[in-house]
Amino acid sequence: MSLDKLRSLYKAVILDHAQMPRNYGQLTDFSHETTVYNPSCGDKIHLTILIENNKIKKIAFNGEGCTISKASASMMTDLVKGKSIKEAIELSQLFSNLAANKKSDTLKLEQLGDAQVLVNIMQFPARIKCATLAWWGLDRALLGKEKEEEND
Amino acid sequence: MAKLNTEKIKQDFPIFNQKINDETLVYLDNAATSQIPKFVEEKVRDFNEKERANVHRGVHALGLRATNQYESSRQKVANFIGANNAKEVIFTSGCTDSLNLVAASFGEQNIQAGDEILVSIMEHHSNLLPWQQLAKRKQAKLNFIEINSDGLLDIENLKSKISSKTKIVALTHVSNVLGTINPIKELTDLAHEKGAIVVVDGAQAVGHFPIDVAELNVDFYAFSGHKMFAPTGIGVLYGKKDLLDKMPPYRLGGEMIANVTREGATWAEVPYKFEAGTPNIAGAIGLGAAIDYLQSLDFELIQKHEQELTSYALEKLKNVLGLTIYGPQKSNGRIGVISFNLKNIHPHDLATALDLDGIEVRAGHHCAQPLMASLNTESTVRASLSIYNTKDDIDKLVSSLHEAKEFFSEFR
Numbered sequence: 001m002s003l004d005k006l007r008s009l010y011k012a013v014i015l016d017h018a019q020m021p022r023n024y025g026q027l028t029d030f031s032h033e034t035t036v037y038n039p040s041c042g043d044k045i046h047l048t049i050l051i052e053n054n055k056i057k058k059i060a061f062n063g064e065g066c067t068i069s070k071a072s073a074s075m076m077t078d079l080v081k082g083k084s085i086k087e088a089i090e091l092s093q094l095f096s097n098l099a100a101n102k103k104s105d106t107l108k109l110e111q112l113g114d115a116q117v118l119v120n121i122m123q124f125p126a127r128i129k130c131a132t133l134a135w136w137g138l139d140r141a142l143l144g145k146e147k148e149e150e151n152d
Numbered sequence: 153m154a155k156l157n158t159e160k161i162k163q164d165f166p167i168f169n170q171k172i173n174d175e176t177l178v179y180l181d182n183a184a185t186s187q188i189p190k191f192v193e194e195k196v197r198d199f200n201e202k203e204r205a206n207v208h209r210g211v212h213a214l215g216l217r218a219t220n221q222y223e224s225s226r227q228k229v230a231n232f233i234g235a236n237n238a239k240e241v242i243f244t245s246g247c248t249d250s251l252n253l254v255a256a257s258f259g260e261q262n263i264q265a266g267d268e269i270l271v272s273i274m275e276h277h278s279n280l281l282p283w284q285q286l287a288k289r290k291q292a293k294l295n296f297i298e299i300n301s302d303g304l305l306d307i308e309n310l311k312s313k314i315s316s317k318t319k320i321v322a323l324t325h326v327s328n329v330l331g332t333i334n335p336i337k338e339l340t341d342l343a344h345e346k347g348a349i350v351v352v353d354g355a356q357a358v359g360h361f362p363i364d365v366a367e368l369n370v371d372f373y374a375f376s377g378h379k380m381f382a383p384t385g386i387g388v389l390y391g392k393k394d395l396l397d398k399m400p401p402y403r404l405g406g407e408m409i410a411n412v413t414r415e416g417a418t419w420a421e422v423p424y425k426f427e428a429g430t431p432n433i434a435g436a437i438g439l440g441a442a443i444d445y446l447q448s449l450d451f452e453l454i455q456k457h458e459q460e461l462t463s464y465a466l467e468k469l470k471n472v473l474g475l476t477i478y479g480p481q482k483s484n485g486r487i488g489v490i491s492f493n494l495k496n497i498h499p500h501d502l503a504t505a506l507d508l509d510g511i512e513v514r515a516g517h518h519c520a521q522p523l524m525a526s527l528n529t530e531s532t533v534r535a536s537l538s539i540y541n542t543k544d545d546i547d548k549l550v551s552s553l554h555e556a557k558e559f560f561s562e563f564r
Contacts, residue, residue: 003555003558003559005173005508006505006508006556006559007559009504009508010501010559015560040516041499041500041515041516041517041530041531042516042517042521042524042530042531043500043530043531044530064530065498066498066499066500066501067498067500067501067560068500068501124504126504126507127500127504130500
Protein backbone atom coordinates (compact mmCIF):
# COMPACT_ATOMS: atom_id res chain seq x y z
CA MET A 1 0.00 0.00 0.00
CA SER A 2 0.35 3.31 0.63
CA LEU A 3 2.83 3.59 3.46
CA ASP A 4 4.83 5.75 1.05
CA LYS A 5 1.77 7.80 0.29
CA LEU A 6 1.14 8.16 4.01
CA ARG A 7 4.71 9.30 4.56
CA SER A 8 4.40 11.98 1.91
CA LEU A 9 1.41 13.44 3.72
CA TYR A 10 2.48 12.88 7.30
CA LYS A 11 6.04 14.22 7.20
CA ALA A 12 8.18 13.45 10.24
CA VAL A 13 8.05 17.05 11.41
CA ILE A 14 4.23 16.94 11.45
CA LEU A 15 4.19 13.73 13.46
CA ASP A 16 6.78 15.18 15.81
CA HIS A 17 4.68 18.28 16.51
CA ALA A 18 1.54 16.15 16.96
CA GLN A 19 3.32 13.80 19.36
CA MET A 20 4.98 16.50 21.40
CA PRO A 21 2.91 19.60 20.83
CA ARG A 22 4.62 22.86 21.77
CA ASN A 23 2.69 25.28 23.98
CA TYR A 24 0.06 22.69 24.88
CA GLY A 25 -2.16 23.62 27.81
CA GLN A 26 -4.01 26.66 29.04
CA LEU A 27 -2.59 29.94 30.35
CA THR A 28 -3.87 30.98 33.76
CA ASP A 29 -2.98 34.58 33.02
CA PHE A 30 -4.25 35.60 29.58
CA SER A 31 -5.73 38.61 27.82
CA HIS A 32 -7.33 36.89 24.79
CA GLU A 33 -9.18 33.61 24.44
CA THR A 34 -11.22 31.73 21.86
CA THR A 35 -12.56 28.26 21.07
CA VAL A 36 -12.96 27.14 17.47
CA TYR A 37 -14.64 24.00 16.17
CA ASN A 38 -14.22 21.87 13.08
CA PRO A 39 -17.89 21.13 12.45
CA SER A 40 -17.20 18.09 10.29
CA CYS A 41 -15.57 16.05 13.06
CA GLY A 42 -16.35 17.84 16.33
CA ASP A 43 -12.70 18.68 16.97
CA LYS A 44 -12.02 21.83 18.93
CA ILE A 45 -9.09 24.06 19.75
CA HIS A 46 -9.07 26.38 22.72
CA LEU A 47 -6.51 29.19 22.55
CA THR A 48 -5.35 31.41 25.39
CA ILE A 49 -3.05 34.33 24.61
CA LEU A 50 -1.29 36.87 26.81
CA ILE A 51 -0.62 40.14 25.00
CA GLU A 52 1.62 42.76 26.54
CA ASN A 53 2.85 45.91 24.81
CA ASN A 54 1.09 44.84 21.65
CA LYS A 55 3.13 41.63 21.50
CA ILE A 56 2.17 37.99 22.00
CA LYS A 57 4.04 37.25 25.21
CA LYS A 58 2.55 33.81 25.80
CA ILE A 59 0.22 31.55 23.83
CA ALA A 60 -1.16 28.07 24.57
CA PHE A 61 -3.66 25.70 23.02
CA ASN A 62 -5.58 22.64 24.12
CA GLY A 63 -8.57 20.61 22.96
CA GLU A 64 -9.26 17.61 20.79
CA GLY A 65 -7.73 17.12 17.40
CA CYS A 66 -6.22 14.90 14.76
CA THR A 67 -2.53 14.76 13.89
CA ILE A 68 -2.84 17.57 11.36
CA SER A 69 -4.79 19.97 13.55
CA LYS A 70 -2.58 19.37 16.60
CA ALA A 71 0.61 19.76 14.58
CA SER A 72 -0.68 22.90 12.93
CA ALA A 73 -1.66 24.42 16.30
CA SER A 74 1.74 23.51 17.74
CA MET A 75 3.56 25.11 14.78
CA MET A 76 1.35 28.18 14.81
CA THR A 77 1.80 28.87 18.52
CA ASP A 78 5.57 28.41 18.23
CA LEU A 79 5.71 30.78 15.31
CA VAL A 80 3.67 33.69 16.63
CA LYS A 81 5.13 33.76 20.12
CA GLY A 82 7.04 37.04 20.56
CA LYS A 83 5.48 38.55 17.43
CA SER A 84 3.42 41.72 17.37
CA ILE A 85 -0.32 41.46 16.76
CA LYS A 86 0.16 42.90 13.27
CA GLU A 87 2.91 40.40 12.43
CA ALA A 88 0.82 37.50 13.73
CA ILE A 89 -2.18 38.51 11.63
CA GLU A 90 0.08 38.80 8.60
CA LEU A 91 1.44 35.30 9.19
CA SER A 92 -2.10 34.02 9.52
CA GLN A 93 -2.96 35.68 6.21
CA LEU A 94 0.09 34.06 4.63
CA PHE A 95 -1.05 30.67 5.89
CA SER A 96 -4.61 31.26 4.62
CA ASN A 97 -3.18 32.05 1.20
CA LEU A 98 -1.26 28.80 1.32
CA ALA A 99 -4.48 26.96 2.20
CA ALA A 100 -6.42 28.70 -0.55
CA ASN A 101 -3.67 27.69 -2.99
CA LYS A 102 -2.83 31.31 -3.76
CA LYS A 103 0.65 32.01 -5.01
CA SER A 104 3.01 33.52 -2.46
CA ASP A 105 6.70 34.04 -3.06
CA THR A 106 9.02 31.46 -1.58
CA LEU A 107 10.83 34.05 0.48
CA LYS A 108 7.61 34.92 2.28
CA LEU A 109 6.64 31.28 2.84
CA GLU A 110 9.89 30.77 4.70
CA GLN A 111 8.48 33.03 7.40
CA LEU A 112 6.07 30.20 8.24
CA GLY A 113 8.92 27.99 9.49
CA ASP A 114 7.86 24.41 10.23
CA ALA A 115 4.32 25.22 9.14
CA GLN A 116 5.50 25.34 5.52
CA VAL A 117 5.36 21.53 5.42
CA LEU A 118 1.61 21.73 5.79
CA VAL A 119 1.58 22.72 2.12
CA ASN A 120 1.31 18.99 1.38
CA ILE A 121 -1.99 18.81 3.21
CA MET A 122 -3.46 21.18 0.66
CA GLN A 123 -3.46 18.31 -1.83
CA PHE A 124 -6.02 16.62 0.44
CA PRO A 125 -8.95 19.03 0.32
CA ALA A 126 -10.83 17.06 2.99
CA ARG A 127 -8.07 17.85 5.47
CA ILE A 128 -7.50 21.55 4.83
CA LYS A 129 -9.90 22.49 7.63
CA CYS A 130 -7.80 20.43 10.04
CA ALA A 131 -4.73 22.48 9.11
CA THR A 132 -6.39 25.88 9.20
CA LEU A 133 -8.40 25.49 12.44
CA ALA A 134 -5.73 26.85 14.82
CA TRP A 135 -4.95 29.78 12.51
CA TRP A 136 -8.59 30.65 12.26
CA GLY A 137 -8.66 30.63 16.06
CA LEU A 138 -5.69 32.98 16.16
CA ASP A 139 -7.49 35.43 13.87
CA ARG A 140 -10.65 35.26 15.93
CA ALA A 141 -8.80 35.81 19.19
CA LEU A 142 -6.71 38.70 17.90
CA LEU A 143 -9.50 40.36 15.99
CA GLY A 144 -11.59 40.26 19.13
CA LYS A 145 -14.27 37.67 18.33
CA GLU A 146 -14.90 35.68 21.44
CA LYS A 147 -16.43 32.24 21.87
CA GLU A 148 -18.95 30.87 19.39
CA GLU A 149 -22.34 32.15 20.34
CA GLU A 150 -24.84 29.45 21.12
CA ASN A 151 -27.85 29.88 18.97
CA ASP A 152 -30.66 29.90 21.50
CA MET B 153 -28.81 -22.17 -0.82
CA ALA B 154 -29.64 -19.03 -2.75
CA LYS B 155 -27.19 -16.21 -2.34
CA LEU B 156 -26.92 -12.62 -3.45
CA ASN B 157 -24.62 -12.45 -6.49
CA THR B 158 -22.44 -9.55 -5.34
CA GLU B 159 -20.11 -9.72 -8.33
CA LYS B 160 -23.02 -9.31 -10.73
CA ILE B 161 -24.51 -6.58 -8.55
CA LYS B 162 -21.23 -4.65 -8.54
CA GLN B 163 -21.39 -4.61 -12.34
CA ASP B 164 -24.76 -2.84 -12.08
CA PHE B 165 -23.00 0.15 -10.48
CA PRO B 166 -20.81 2.17 -12.89
CA ILE B 167 -18.95 3.88 -10.00
CA PHE B 168 -16.88 0.72 -9.56
CA ASN B 169 -15.38 1.08 -13.05
CA GLN B 170 -12.61 3.34 -11.82
CA LYS B 171 -9.60 3.51 -9.53
CA ILE B 172 -9.56 5.68 -6.43
CA ASN B 173 -6.07 6.91 -5.51
CA ASP B 174 -4.76 4.29 -7.96
CA GLU B 175 -6.48 1.49 -6.03
CA THR B 176 -9.62 -0.60 -6.52
CA LEU B 177 -12.57 1.21 -5.00
CA VAL B 178 -13.87 -0.30 -1.76
CA TYR B 179 -16.98 1.71 -0.96
CA LEU B 180 -17.90 1.49 2.72
CA ASP B 181 -19.76 4.76 3.21
CA ASN B 182 -23.24 3.51 2.35
CA ALA B 183 -24.81 5.00 5.47
CA ALA B 184 -23.91 8.43 4.08
CA THR B 185 -25.11 7.65 0.59
CA SER B 186 -25.40 4.47 -1.42
CA GLN B 187 -24.26 4.25 -5.02
CA ILE B 188 -26.70 4.41 -7.92
CA PRO B 189 -27.26 1.52 -10.35
CA LYS B 190 -27.20 2.08 -14.10
CA PHE B 191 -30.81 0.90 -14.25
CA VAL B 192 -31.99 3.82 -12.09
CA GLU B 193 -29.88 6.34 -13.98
CA GLU B 194 -31.34 5.13 -17.27
CA LYS B 195 -34.90 5.49 -16.02
CA VAL B 196 -34.19 9.06 -14.96
CA ARG B 197 -32.52 9.80 -18.29
CA ASP B 198 -35.42 8.23 -20.21
CA PHE B 199 -37.83 10.47 -18.38
CA ASN B 200 -35.78 13.57 -19.16
CA GLU B 201 -35.34 12.59 -22.80
CA LYS B 202 -38.82 11.29 -23.56
CA GLU B 203 -41.47 12.41 -21.06
CA ARG B 204 -40.25 15.56 -19.35
CA ALA B 205 -43.02 17.99 -18.46
CA ASN B 206 -44.43 19.51 -15.30
CA VAL B 207 -46.92 17.43 -13.33
CA HIS B 208 -50.57 18.11 -12.45
CA ARG B 209 -50.74 21.21 -14.62
CA GLY B 210 -50.72 20.87 -18.36
CA VAL B 211 -53.45 19.29 -20.40
CA HIS B 212 -50.95 18.18 -23.03
CA ALA B 213 -49.74 14.65 -23.72
CA LEU B 214 -46.31 14.99 -22.12
CA GLY B 215 -47.81 16.56 -19.01
CA LEU B 216 -50.10 13.59 -18.67
CA ARG B 217 -47.27 11.07 -19.14
CA ALA B 218 -45.06 12.86 -16.62
CA THR B 219 -47.93 12.97 -14.13
CA ASN B 220 -48.66 9.28 -14.65
CA GLN B 221 -45.04 8.33 -14.02
CA TYR B 222 -44.77 10.58 -10.97
CA GLU B 223 -47.96 9.15 -9.47
CA SER B 224 -46.98 5.61 -10.32
CA SER B 225 -43.77 6.15 -8.31
CA ARG B 226 -45.89 7.32 -5.40
CA GLN B 227 -47.90 4.11 -5.63
CA LYS B 228 -44.66 2.06 -5.76
CA VAL B 229 -43.44 3.78 -2.60
CA ALA B 230 -46.77 3.13 -0.89
CA ASN B 231 -46.58 -0.58 -1.76
CA PHE B 232 -42.91 -0.73 -0.80
CA ILE B 233 -43.47 0.59 2.74
CA GLY B 234 -46.86 -1.01 3.31
CA ALA B 235 -48.92 2.19 3.31
CA ASN B 236 -52.65 1.59 2.92
CA ASN B 237 -53.14 4.58 0.67
CA ALA B 238 -50.79 6.30 -1.80
CA LYS B 239 -52.18 9.65 -0.57
CA GLU B 240 -50.23 9.01 2.63
CA VAL B 241 -46.96 9.31 0.68
CA ILE B 242 -45.55 12.83 0.37
CA PHE B 243 -42.51 13.45 -1.81
CA THR B 244 -39.92 15.67 -0.11
CA SER B 245 -36.30 16.57 -0.79
CA GLY B 246 -35.08 13.98 1.70
CA CYS B 247 -35.39 12.64 5.22
CA THR B 248 -34.33 15.94 6.80
CA ASP B 249 -37.03 17.79 4.87
CA SER B 250 -39.62 15.16 5.88
CA LEU B 251 -38.80 15.47 9.59
CA ASN B 252 -38.81 19.25 9.42
CA LEU B 253 -42.24 19.09 7.77
CA VAL B 254 -43.68 17.12 10.70
CA ALA B 255 -42.11 19.44 13.29
CA ALA B 256 -43.13 22.64 11.48
CA SER B 257 -46.67 21.52 10.64
CA PHE B 258 -47.89 18.93 13.15
CA GLY B 259 -45.52 20.15 15.90
CA GLU B 260 -46.32 23.83 15.53
CA GLN B 261 -50.06 23.07 15.54
CA ASN B 262 -50.15 20.59 18.42
CA ILE B 263 -47.36 21.30 20.91
CA GLN B 264 -48.12 23.63 23.81
CA ALA B 265 -46.21 24.96 26.80
CA GLY B 266 -45.60 22.20 29.33
CA ASP B 267 -45.93 19.38 26.79
CA GLU B 268 -43.11 16.88 26.42
CA ILE B 269 -41.31 15.58 23.33
CA LEU B 270 -39.32 12.39 23.66
CA VAL B 271 -36.34 11.55 21.45
CA SER B 272 -33.50 9.10 21.89
CA ILE B 273 -29.87 9.96 22.52
CA MET B 274 -28.96 8.13 19.30
CA GLU B 275 -30.79 10.55 16.99
CA HIS B 276 -29.15 12.08 13.94
CA HIS B 277 -29.25 15.89 14.27
CA SER B 278 -32.04 15.92 11.67
CA ASN B 279 -34.36 14.08 14.08
CA LEU B 280 -33.15 16.09 17.08
CA LEU B 281 -32.86 19.73 16.07
CA PRO B 282 -36.41 20.18 14.68
CA TRP B 283 -37.76 18.92 18.04
CA GLN B 284 -35.22 20.75 20.19
CA GLN B 285 -36.05 24.07 18.52
CA LEU B 286 -39.80 23.37 18.51
CA ALA B 287 -39.63 22.67 22.25
CA LYS B 288 -37.78 25.96 22.78
CA ARG B 289 -40.32 27.93 20.76
CA LYS B 290 -43.25 26.37 22.60
CA GLN B 291 -41.71 26.15 26.07
CA ALA B 292 -42.20 22.42 25.92
CA LYS B 293 -39.73 19.95 27.40
CA LEU B 294 -37.40 17.74 25.37
CA ASN B 295 -36.52 14.43 27.04
CA PHE B 296 -33.99 11.81 25.98
CA ILE B 297 -34.24 8.01 26.04
CA GLU B 298 -30.79 6.71 26.95
CA ILE B 299 -28.98 3.65 25.61
CA ASN B 300 -27.49 0.80 27.62
CA SER B 301 -23.89 -0.40 27.52
CA ASP B 302 -24.67 -2.72 24.58
CA GLY B 303 -25.72 0.25 22.46
CA LEU B 304 -29.40 -0.74 22.60
CA LEU B 305 -32.28 1.53 23.50
CA ASP B 306 -32.90 1.30 27.24
CA ILE B 307 -36.55 0.21 27.34
CA GLU B 308 -36.89 0.73 31.11
CA ASN B 309 -35.56 4.24 30.68
CA LEU B 310 -38.09 4.79 27.88
CA LYS B 311 -40.93 3.62 30.12
CA SER B 312 -39.82 5.98 32.87
CA LYS B 313 -39.66 8.98 30.50
CA ILE B 314 -42.98 8.53 28.71
CA SER B 315 -46.11 9.96 30.33
CA SER B 316 -49.45 11.52 29.49
CA LYS B 317 -47.54 14.80 28.99
CA THR B 318 -45.61 13.22 26.10
CA LYS B 319 -47.13 14.40 22.82
CA ILE B 320 -44.49 13.29 20.30
CA VAL B 321 -42.00 10.43 20.35
CA ALA B 322 -39.36 10.83 17.62
CA LEU B 323 -37.03 7.91 17.16
CA THR B 324 -34.66 6.54 14.58
CA HIS B 325 -35.47 3.09 13.20
CA VAL B 326 -31.77 2.27 12.87
CA SER B 327 -28.91 4.23 14.45
CA ASN B 328 -26.63 5.83 11.84
CA VAL B 329 -23.71 5.37 14.23
CA LEU B 330 -24.32 2.14 16.15
CA GLY B 331 -26.31 0.19 13.56
CA THR B 332 -28.82 -0.73 16.28
CA ILE B 333 -32.35 -1.59 15.09
CA ASN B 334 -34.86 -0.10 17.51
CA PRO B 335 -38.05 -1.95 18.55
CA ILE B 336 -40.44 0.45 16.81
CA LYS B 337 -43.59 -1.66 17.25
CA GLU B 338 -43.08 -1.99 21.00
CA LEU B 339 -42.46 1.74 21.26
CA THR B 340 -45.47 2.64 19.13
CA ASP B 341 -47.76 0.61 21.42
CA LEU B 342 -46.32 2.32 24.51
CA ALA B 343 -46.59 5.79 22.96
CA HIS B 344 -50.14 5.35 21.70
CA GLU B 345 -51.24 4.11 25.14
CA LYS B 346 -50.14 7.52 26.48
CA GLY B 347 -51.76 9.40 23.60
CA ALA B 348 -48.47 10.41 21.91
CA ILE B 349 -47.79 10.19 18.18
CA VAL B 350 -44.71 8.43 16.83
CA VAL B 351 -42.33 9.87 14.23
CA VAL B 352 -39.73 7.47 12.86
CA ASP B 353 -36.52 8.38 11.03
CA GLY B 354 -36.12 5.48 8.62
CA ALA B 355 -33.08 6.82 6.72
CA GLN B 356 -30.84 3.89 7.68
CA ALA B 357 -33.54 1.22 7.55
CA VAL B 358 -35.07 1.41 4.07
CA GLY B 359 -33.24 -0.70 1.54
CA HIS B 360 -31.79 -2.97 4.22
CA PHE B 361 -34.94 -4.77 5.38
CA PRO B 362 -38.66 -4.59 4.51
CA ILE B 363 -40.67 -1.79 6.12
CA ASP B 364 -44.37 -2.10 6.88
CA VAL B 365 -45.66 1.19 8.27
CA ALA B 366 -49.17 -0.18 8.79
CA GLU B 367 -47.83 -3.16 10.77
CA LEU B 368 -45.49 -0.89 12.80
CA ASN B 369 -48.51 1.41 13.31
CA VAL B 370 -46.26 4.50 13.20
CA ASP B 371 -47.85 7.91 12.65
CA PHE B 372 -45.05 9.32 10.51
CA TYR B 373 -42.15 7.60 8.76
CA ALA B 374 -39.40 9.55 6.98
CA PHE B 375 -36.63 8.44 4.64
CA SER B 376 -34.30 9.51 1.85
CA GLY B 377 -33.96 8.03 -1.63
CA HIS B 378 -30.20 8.40 -1.95
CA LYS B 379 -29.47 5.84 0.77
CA MET B 380 -31.44 3.23 -1.18
CA PHE B 381 -29.92 3.55 -4.68
CA ALA B 382 -32.07 6.46 -5.85
CA PRO B 383 -30.82 9.93 -6.83
CA THR B 384 -30.08 12.60 -4.21
CA GLY B 385 -32.71 15.25 -3.52
CA ILE B 386 -35.73 12.96 -3.25
CA GLY B 387 -37.24 11.67 -0.04
CA VAL B 388 -40.52 10.57 1.45
CA LEU B 389 -42.73 11.40 4.36
CA TYR B 390 -45.36 8.79 5.13
CA GLY B 391 -48.10 10.05 7.40
CA LYS B 392 -51.43 8.63 8.53
CA LYS B 393 -54.10 10.24 6.42
CA ASP B 394 -56.31 11.43 9.28
CA LEU B 395 -53.32 13.29 10.77
CA LEU B 396 -52.16 14.74 7.45
CA ASP B 397 -55.70 15.95 6.69
CA LYS B 398 -55.73 18.09 9.84
CA MET B 399 -52.24 19.52 9.44
CA PRO B 400 -51.58 22.97 7.95
CA PRO B 401 -49.34 23.25 4.89
CA TYR B 402 -45.63 23.64 5.48
CA ARG B 403 -44.74 25.67 2.40
CA LEU B 404 -46.95 27.83 0.26
CA GLY B 405 -47.02 28.24 -3.49
CA GLY B 406 -48.07 26.42 -6.62
CA GLU B 407 -49.75 23.04 -6.78
CA MET B 408 -50.77 23.00 -3.10
CA ILE B 409 -53.95 25.05 -3.38
CA ALA B 410 -57.61 24.37 -4.11
CA ASN B 411 -58.55 28.01 -4.75
CA VAL B 412 -56.92 31.39 -4.26
CA THR B 413 -58.57 34.80 -4.06
CA ARG B 414 -57.20 38.25 -3.18
CA GLU B 415 -58.10 37.66 0.42
CA GLY B 416 -57.31 34.05 1.07
CA ALA B 417 -56.87 30.50 -0.09
CA THR B 418 -58.01 26.95 0.48
CA TRP B 419 -55.62 24.04 0.34
CA ALA B 420 -55.40 21.05 -1.94
CA GLU B 421 -55.98 17.54 -0.63
CA VAL B 422 -53.11 15.48 0.77
CA PRO B 423 -50.50 14.77 -0.42
CA TYR B 424 -50.51 17.83 -2.74
CA LYS B 425 -51.10 20.20 0.19
CA PHE B 426 -47.52 19.42 1.23
CA GLU B 427 -45.91 19.51 -2.22
CA ALA B 428 -45.73 23.21 -3.01
CA GLY B 429 -43.83 24.16 -6.13
CA THR B 430 -42.60 21.90 -8.90
CA PRO B 431 -41.54 18.70 -7.18
CA ASN B 432 -38.40 16.68 -7.92
CA ILE B 433 -40.18 14.73 -10.65
CA ALA B 434 -37.10 13.02 -12.06
CA GLY B 435 -36.02 12.17 -8.52
CA ALA B 436 -39.38 10.60 -7.72
CA ILE B 437 -39.17 8.52 -10.89
CA GLY B 438 -35.62 7.52 -9.90
CA LEU B 439 -36.91 6.46 -6.49
CA GLY B 440 -39.56 4.31 -8.14
CA ALA B 441 -36.85 2.72 -10.30
CA ALA B 442 -34.66 2.10 -7.23
CA ILE B 443 -37.59 0.26 -5.64
CA ASP B 444 -37.94 -1.87 -8.81
CA TYR B 445 -34.21 -2.59 -8.66
CA LEU B 446 -34.31 -3.57 -4.96
CA GLN B 447 -37.34 -5.78 -5.52
CA SER B 448 -35.59 -7.57 -8.38
CA LEU B 449 -32.97 -8.72 -5.84
CA ASP B 450 -35.18 -10.31 -3.14
CA PHE B 451 -35.13 -8.77 0.32
CA GLU B 452 -34.55 -12.06 2.08
CA LEU B 453 -31.27 -12.51 0.22
CA ILE B 454 -30.25 -8.90 0.84
CA GLN B 455 -30.82 -9.29 4.56
CA LYS B 456 -29.01 -12.60 4.70
CA HIS B 457 -26.04 -11.20 2.79
CA GLU B 458 -25.77 -8.06 4.89
CA GLN B 459 -26.12 -9.94 8.16
CA GLU B 460 -23.44 -12.48 7.22
CA LEU B 461 -21.13 -9.70 6.10
CA THR B 462 -21.78 -7.70 9.28
CA SER B 463 -21.00 -10.76 11.36
CA TYR B 464 -17.77 -11.34 9.40
CA ALA B 465 -16.74 -7.67 9.71
CA LEU B 466 -17.42 -7.55 13.46
CA GLU B 467 -15.38 -10.70 14.01
CA LYS B 468 -12.42 -9.46 11.89
CA LEU B 469 -12.45 -6.00 13.44
CA LYS B 470 -12.52 -7.41 16.97
CA ASN B 471 -9.25 -9.17 16.23
CA VAL B 472 -7.50 -5.87 15.55
CA LEU B 473 -5.67 -5.05 18.76
CA GLY B 474 -6.63 -1.66 20.18
CA LEU B 475 -9.83 -1.38 18.17
CA THR B 476 -13.07 -0.46 19.94
CA ILE B 477 -16.42 -1.12 18.27
CA TYR B 478 -19.30 1.10 19.39
CA GLY B 479 -22.75 -0.47 19.51
CA PRO B 480 -23.97 -4.07 19.49
CA GLN B 481 -21.07 -6.51 19.23
CA LYS B 482 -23.09 -9.27 17.53
CA SER B 483 -24.76 -9.12 14.12
CA ASN B 484 -28.32 -9.76 15.33
CA GLY B 485 -30.57 -6.79 16.09
CA ARG B 486 -28.38 -4.52 14.03
CA ILE B 487 -27.37 -3.70 10.47
CA GLY B 488 -23.94 -3.25 8.88
CA VAL B 489 -23.24 0.27 10.12
CA ILE B 490 -20.11 -0.23 12.18
CA SER B 491 -18.45 2.57 14.14
CA PHE B 492 -15.05 2.10 15.67
CA ASN B 493 -11.86 3.77 16.84
CA LEU B 494 -8.27 2.60 16.87
CA LYS B 495 -6.40 3.50 20.02
CA ASN B 496 -4.22 6.62 19.68
CA ILE B 497 -5.22 7.31 16.07
CA HIS B 498 -7.61 10.12 15.33
CA PRO B 499 -10.53 9.04 13.06
CA HIS B 500 -9.61 11.69 10.47
CA ASP B 501 -6.06 10.39 10.21
CA LEU B 502 -7.33 6.83 9.92
CA ALA B 503 -9.87 7.74 7.23
CA THR B 504 -7.15 9.49 5.22
CA ALA B 505 -4.92 6.40 5.47
CA LEU B 506 -7.79 4.15 4.31
CA ASP B 507 -8.65 6.56 1.50
CA LEU B 508 -5.09 6.28 0.18
CA ASP B 509 -5.87 2.57 -0.21
CA GLY B 510 -9.10 3.30 -2.09
CA ILE B 511 -11.25 2.47 0.94
CA GLU B 512 -13.95 5.07 1.49
CA VAL B 513 -15.25 5.32 5.06
CA ARG B 514 -16.72 8.15 7.06
CA ALA B 515 -14.92 9.79 9.96
CA GLY B 516 -16.46 12.36 12.23
CA HIS B 517 -19.37 12.78 14.59
CA HIS B 518 -21.90 11.53 12.00
CA CYS B 519 -24.27 14.39 12.84
CA ALA B 520 -24.90 12.75 16.21
CA GLN B 521 -22.92 14.88 18.66
CA PRO B 522 -25.04 14.15 21.76
CA LEU B 523 -24.52 10.42 21.10
CA MET B 524 -20.76 10.97 20.69
CA ALA B 525 -20.75 12.74 24.07
CA SER B 526 -22.60 9.85 25.70
CA LEU B 527 -20.07 7.42 24.17
CA ASN B 528 -17.26 9.60 25.61
CA THR B 529 -15.71 10.35 22.25
CA GLU B 530 -15.62 13.26 19.80
CA SER B 531 -15.76 11.19 16.66
CA THR B 532 -15.47 7.70 15.20
CA VAL B 533 -14.62 5.93 11.97
CA ARG B 534 -17.66 4.35 10.37
CA ALA B 535 -17.75 1.55 7.81
CA SER B 536 -21.22 0.85 6.43
CA LEU B 537 -22.16 -2.06 4.20
CA SER B 538 -24.47 -2.56 1.26
CA ILE B 539 -25.50 -5.15 -1.30
CA TYR B 540 -22.32 -4.83 -3.38
CA ASN B 541 -19.84 -5.27 -0.53
CA THR B 542 -17.94 -8.53 -0.11
CA LYS B 543 -15.75 -10.34 2.39
CA ASP B 544 -12.83 -9.23 0.25
CA ASP B 545 -13.77 -5.59 0.96
CA ILE B 546 -13.66 -6.33 4.69
CA ASP B 547 -10.29 -8.08 4.38
CA LYS B 548 -8.90 -5.03 2.56
CA LEU B 549 -10.26 -2.75 5.27
CA VAL B 550 -8.68 -4.81 8.04
CA SER B 551 -5.35 -5.10 6.26
CA SER B 552 -5.27 -1.35 5.65
CA LEU B 553 -6.13 -0.73 9.33
CA HIS B 554 -3.13 -2.84 10.35
CA GLU B 555 -0.82 -0.85 8.09
CA ALA B 556 -2.13 2.48 9.33
CA LYS B 557 -1.67 1.29 12.88
CA GLU B 558 1.91 0.32 12.16
CA PHE B 559 2.62 3.66 10.48
CA PHE B 560 1.27 5.81 13.28
CA SER B 561 2.76 3.66 16.05
CA GLU B 562 6.30 4.22 14.71
CA PHE B 563 6.00 7.70 16.09
CA ARG B 564 4.80 6.75 19.56
